[in-house]
Amino acid sequence: MYSKHQKNSNHQSTGSRNGPSQSPFKKQPRNRNGEPVKLVTNLREIIFKEGFKIFKYNVIVTYITMKDGGKTETFVEVSKSARKDSQLEQDKIRSFKVVKEAFNLISQLREDRRPRFYDCQGCLYTFAMFLKPSYSITLKDGISTIPTFVRASCQITRSRESFEITVEDIKNTVSKYPGNENKSLLYALKTIIEGMMNPDTAFLAPDGMLHLINGKTVGMGSMEFEEGILRSSAGIKTEVKTLESAGIPKVFVSHDLRNDLFHPEKAPLFEVLASFVGFRNDLEATSTLAKKISNAVSGLDFTLNYGDYPDLQEDEVIFKIDSFSKSANEVTRTFANKEMSWREYIKAKEGIELKYPDLMTVRAKRQDGAVFYFPVELVSLYPAQKMTPERMINGEQHDVDLYYGGKPYITKRYTDDMVKAMFLESAAPGISFGKQLELRGIVLKKPKIVFRNGSAQTFLQPVSLKRWTVVFGRKEEVEDLVEMLLEQWSQHGMEVAYPNVDWMGQDNNLEVVFQKAQKREKQLLLFVTNSRHALQKDIEWMEHKYRMPTLSIDLKVARKMVEDKVVKLDLADQVNKKTQGINYAIYSDVFRNGNDLVISISFSEQSAKYANYPLAVGFAANTSNHALVFTSEFLYSNSDNVDSGAVITEIFQKCLTATQKNRGVLPKRLIVYLDEVPEEEFWRIDHHYEPSCSEACSQMGAEYSPQTTMIVATQKHNERFYKVDDKGLIWNPEPGTIIDHTAVSPVFNEFYHIGPSMSCKSTVKPAKYTVVYASDPVDMEHLEQLTNDLCYWNQLKSELINVPAPLDMAQKEASKGKQFLIDNGGPIYMEDGEVDLTETNAKYGYGSENRK
Incomplete structure (x- = not known):
């Protein structure tokens, strides 16, 4: 999603329109307004022996080959490869091979048996200096099978950037100014810890994940899928980071259980x-x-x-x-x-x-x-190529998650056992690991859910559904289905007229159905489809193309609806939400008026296969006249517009203009949730996104300057939290649990929020929220409660979801936008081969009219 542009090494916070940014400068006190709960984590402090030092050596491995019929030598550095994927792995193997041979042939290095850790890409770490500051050697035999290969050179030079592990060294790994932190020490420690791998039990995958060679050694089986000859493998992802701890920042390591799918080794x-x-x-x-x-x-x-x-x-x-x-x-x-x-x-x-x-x-x-x-x-x-979600065409990831998604105490036990089996702590003398971090969290109160007449059976604002159509496949009608729906929906307060009935055309052609519905200004199309026709994607595309709300139910489900009340209830929730009704409201102490505009933004993930496609940027906001009604859409943008913040300006202009139109006033406060921005890109929010927000605000009026808070939300982290009861048993933390101290950033205001645990049979993963920018001092109690309350606003079930409802909507819009391009053969291109964003948005996006 983000390109790696060179950032300003002297970066300072840009601040707000009224002064310097506050939240990165001052940590706010922890929230104590909740029920306390005892938690244990997967975080362990890295403990260093007094006077412990890490020495860094820069490694340069160069392959020299001939070209032009042996007339010219070419030099390629494989120790800092610019290649990607499997070709990068090749260069890592080449680099390791040459360095290993260099240590065998240089006598002083051969006789030095002390631990050394090489990342295969230019960085070698030791706990003691070699006798000389620099070594070099040229190798010819047994290095390469490339026909034009001549020789390889290897140079190992002591770096000035070596570390004596002090409090100051650790403090320098984080910075209140995004982009100024020094991550070298953390990278060195991660390289060392991965180098402690036991080669008899584990292997290192190309993405840096450690996988067990045989999961049965810790009691874990594997899943196999016939189509594609896929086999699951249990792995451990390791992260090293500096955390707040008890006040003085300390370095922690975390290990998280992951499960991936692979084809057989060198599979034909x-x-x-x-x-x-x-x-x-x-x-x-x-x-x-x-x-x-x-x-x-x-x-x-x-x-x-x-x-x-x-x-x-x-x-x-x-x-x-x-x-x-x-x-x-x-x-x-x-x-x-x-x-x-x-x-x-x-x-x-x-x-x-x-x-x-x-x-x-x-x-x-x-x-x-x-x-x-x-x-x-x-x-x-x-x-060792990991299967990506887009290649799992038979829903394999869902099956793997169910297979490995054990109860919390089982997940924790497997993780702990795998760490013991895969790592040799004795491989790095001078480093040890503390016990798993224990801390206290708080459980926030659930907001009051408000229905009409106080009854959960009656929607707060039921829709009047007068013009709608039920669409069947040929010879696949369901007798009495319409009558059942009318009876059920009327119980929720909906005024529902008898629908028209239509049938899909020959070869399940949907175009005619949508054209007729658009001409007759239908409010809803309800499809009853046979799953063997696989029409869901086509229906979603037609819904978007014709701006026609749709719902679809499986034919088998429709036939069972007489006996299954729950299915009918869920369908009623979806219909009322889809047709702009309000199922329920949340009575929130922190979000009850029209002064706040909550904007959530999500960016689609780019894949190698569709690297030339534009990004789909989904966003959702409460721009309507009802402060707690969120609408969503997406637009297409290129990476330059995303990186520079130009797309942020466009989104804010749309949201502010719609809010002013619908409410008559502009919001006094902007709360922005940004989805999955990596930590190394936080500087972009301060440098580009906040100024883009400022630009959009200035276009609404020279004096318009709302309070602004920008929060990054992520579930792509390594931290896990478990509740420990009075008997020492391990459970999922209760939904709404907050952790905002000790295991968080030492400089940013940050908290974890526990979403739905679903059941005691699966292990919950929290979402993490980091306040990267705030124009005014941030009230963490307010922000944490707001985030928790918005997780209840999904309008389908009055239970919380993993992230705030508007962010969930933005994620779905980004995913939908990306899929539309894939399903329709890609974007529209100009004559010079560049993507025509205007035409692509007009055809596949929401265009300039009839916006949601």
Whole structure:
């Protein structure tokens, strides 16, 4: 989402329109306005032996190869690689290999048996200095299989940036000015801790996650999925950070249990494809199954498995799967000045007779953009590639989460056992780890939920549904369904007229249904669909395209609705919310008037496969005449506009203009939730986002200057909290639990909020909120209660959700916007190849009219 632009090394807080920013300068007292609760965490203090020092050495590993027919030498530093994904892993292997050989051949280094920890990308850490400040060596034999390889050079030089672990060193790892903190010590400690891995029990995945070689060693099994030949692997994510502690900042390590899916090591791509139901040896790239398979494997790296290629080790040429194309009998290439099919080419050049010449080929892209085609049977997947959510086409992640999502005490036990099995604490003398941090949290009171007439059965503002249509598939009508819905919805206070009934067209064509509904100004389309038709995405796109509210229920569910009251109740909640009714209100002591405008912003995640697509930016705000009614939408933007804050200006202008129009006045206070901004990008909020907010406010009037607070919300952190009862048993903390001390930032006002625990059978993960900017001193009690109250405003169930309702809405809008581009073949481009944001927003976004 964020590009890595160079930031100002002399950065200071920009401050607000009325003076310097307050929240980063002054920590506010902890909130004590709640029921206290005893908690234990997965945080352990890193304890250093007195006088403990870490020495850093800079490592430069360079590969020298020949080009221009042996006339020119080229130099490539593999110890600071600019490559990505599997190619970066190759360079790490090369760098490690050369450094290991250098230590074997340089006598002073060979005889030094003290611990050393190398990150494979230029940084080596030791607990004692080597005899000399610098070493260098040139290596030739046994280093590389690249045909043009000449030699490799290795230089190891003591850095000026070494650490004696003092209070000041630790304080320097955090800063009240985002971007000025020195993370080198934390990075060194993380490298050292990962270097304490027990190689007999664990392996380090490319993303830095430690995975057990055999989960059964701690009593954990694995899941297997036939389609794709996927197998789960339990892992531990390690983070090192400086926390507030008891007043003096200290360094803590946390280990969190994760579970990922992998293909088998060096899996032949043909075997992966053949595992899909319906696969044939003559499968065409245009078939429905081929498109499904493409979604499951596109973006994966692969190597070639014929001839001398398998013997190249880390020097294998890596390609990335882009899609699939015509068969090896149809795809051509030139060999010996003659154009021939791939089948003929591989026979002529390598003497290989293809077994499946009628099968679609792999279309691949190299990092330089060059396009290649390969028969599937000549390809193997590069090892240790984690399955991403977009490739889990059969909902595998949900199944994995259910399988591993154990009770809190089980999750904690597995995590603790894995840490013991995977790490050798004796590998780093001078470093030890304290007990898991225990602390006190508070449980905030639940806001009062207000229904009409005090009855949860009656909506606060029920909708009058006079024009709506029920849409069935052909010959899939459900008898008495409409009558049941009318009876149920009227009990909630809704005025509901009898609907029209319509049917989807031939081949389940939805366009005609939506065109008729738009012409007749329908308030709602209720679809009853058979799951085998997989129409949900099409319905969502048509809803957006025609600005027509829709709901869809599965045919099997519809047929059971007579017996299942809960399903009917949930559907009533959705209908009233979807058609601009209000199911209930929350009586909040901190949010009861129209003076506050809450804006939530979420950015879609970019993936390698769709790297050229614009970002979808979802946002939600209470801009209507009712202070607690939130509306949402999304727009498309490029990374430059996101990084500079230009898109923030646009969003604030829209929200402020709508608020003034609907309420007649501008809000006195702006509360902004920003979704998943990484800590290393906090400086961007102070440098760009606040000035963008200021610009939008100034356009509403020269004197308009509201109080502004910007909070980053994230669930992508490593911290876990468990409640300990009087008997010492481990449970989930109660919903609404707040932790705002000890385990938080030493400089930013920060707190964790526990959302729904769902049940005692799963382990809850809290959301973390960091106040990165505030124009006025921030009232943490107020902000924590506000956040808690907004988590109850989801309008479907009067129980809290993981994040404030407007942020949840913004997340869904960003996800929806991204999916619309994928489903419709991408954005609209200009003649020069750049994305046309105006046209893309007009076609796929909300455009300039008929906004939600």
